[in-house]
Amino acid sequence: MKPSSLQDILLIVILVIGAIGAILSALAVLAAFGVSLYAAIVG
Structure with missing residues (x-):
């Protein structure tokens, strides 16, 4: 080789950074959805 x-x-390196960014953005979307859902249920 x-x-x-x-x-x-x-x-x-660019691919790894892109993958990490995509995972973090997906987690951020899930977290925001979870918080809004929790607020809708509790509030």
């Missing part, structure tokens, strides 16, 4: 070039490493 040839060593990964800098472009490959940058691509992997």
